[in-house]
Amino acid sequence: xxxxxxxxxxxxxxxxxxxxxxxxxxxxxxxxxxxxxxxxxxxxxxxxxxxxxxxxxxxxxxxxxxxxxxxxxxxxxxxxxxxxxxxxxxxxxxxxxxxxxxxxxxxxxxxxxxxxxxxxxxxxxxxxxxxxxxxxxxxxxxxxxxxxxxxxxxxxxxxxxxxxxxxxxxxxxxxxxxxxxxxxxxxxxxxxxxxxxxxxxxxxxxxxxxxxxxxxxxxxxxxxxxxxxxxxxxxxxxxxxxxxxxxxxxxxxxxxxxxxxxxxxxxxxxxxxxxxxxxxxxxxxxxxxxxxxxxxxxx
Numbered sequence: 001x002x003x004x005x006x007x008x009x010x011x012x013x014x015x016x017x018x019x020x021x022x023x024x025x026x027x028x029x030x031x032x033x034x035x036x037x038x039x040x041x042x043x044x045x046x047x048x049x050x051x052x053x054x055x056x057x058x059x060x061x062x063x064x065x066x067x068x069x070x071x072x073x074x075x076x077x078x079x080x081x082x083x084x085x086x087x088x089x090x091x092x093x094x095x096x097x098x099x100x101x102x103x104x105x106x107x108x109x110x111x112x113x114x115x116x117x118x119x120x121x122x123x124x125x126x127x128x129x130x131x132x133x134x135x136x137x138x139x140x141x142x143x144x145x146x147x148x149x150x151x152x153x154x155x156x157x158x159x160x161x162x163x164x165x166x167x168x169x170x171x172x173x174x175x176x177x178x179x180x181x182x183x184x185x186x187x188x189x190x191x192x193x194x195x196x197x198x199x200x201x202x203x204x205x206x207x208x209x210x211x212x213x214x215x216x217x218x219x220x221x222x223x224x225x226x227x228x229x230x231x232x233x234x235x236x237x238x239x240x241x242x243x244x245x246x247x248x249x250x251x252x253x254x255x256x257x258x259x260x261x262x263x264x265x266x267x268x269x270x271x272x273x274x275x276x277x278x279x280x281x282x283x284x285x286x287x288x289x290x291x292x293x294x295x296x297x298x299x
Contacts, residue, residue: 025162036254038273039272039276039279040276042269042272043269043276044061045057045272046060047269049266062273070248073250074257078253078254081232081235082233084168085168086225088168089171089175089176092172092176092177093182096114096176096180097180097183098187100180101188114175118174122174126167129170130241130242131164135153136153138153158246159205160243160250161250161251163251167242167243171238175213175231175232178224182224183221183224186216190216194212223291229286230286233281235255236255236259239253239255239256244256258271259271
């Protein structure tokens with residue numbers, strides 16, 4: 001095929017695929033691209049607390065965001081929140097997936113039990129923990145006192161630091177089912193003869209896991225990590241349920257701060273600017289992760 005005919009063949013192939021890709025592209029345009037573009041546009045407008053557009057604001061909303069007194073604390077909380085929850089979730093899920101991949105009596109029941117946090121509402125799960133940790137009537141607090149772990153009931157959800165850590169624990173808890181099953185599917189896709197060959201070559205269990213299993217799990221790990229980064233970064237229900245009643249911004253992330261701008265301060269333009277920053281941050285983190293990990297490269 002000559003150089004001149006190659007582009008035309010590619011155009012023909014693209015045109016032939018158009019009718020099949022059209023509905024998916026239209027859906028992406030309607031639910032992803034248009035809302036994102038509209039959010040960027042709103043971030044450059046001066047919007048009143050009642051939603052009235054008072055005209056262009058340029059970059060004033062972004063400057064107002066930079067001048068916000070707690071932005072440093074909120075950004076630090078966001079990094080701790082995302083990195084901590086995602087790392088803990090992936091680390092624990094690797095162990096759970098390895099355990100569930102083994103044959104043992106009652107394995108089916110254990111696999112079903114792992115799904116429970118995923119099946120329940122995130123708000124409901126968070127509320128159960130909030131009530132369980134209540135210092136006056138919480139069953140978890142009482143249990144810790146009975147075990148002499150605590151000398152007296154402690155208000156875990158009434159202090160910013162402990163409430164934030166509780167929220168991280170809940171986020172890990174509800175993220176485990178999806179991550180575990182994604183990694184379990186990756187483990188079950190590894191051919192058994194590959195592991196047998198590693199054992200024949202003298203690789204012990206640790207070496208085989210590090211040099212054979214983990215590299216072959218890279219695509220599943222990439223999917224689990226990326227989905228968790230997106231979900232955790234944009235997570236609102238857990239933090240709103242656990243830390244929403246606390247004053248100040250010591251337990252806030254950029255996502256919860258966005259809603260505080262809208263609901264408490266009526267700063268719709270500033271909230272839109274923060275949403276744009278969030279969107280860019282998520283895309284940047286995912287792009288860097290894919291660049292560094294390169295999940296689809298061949299070993």
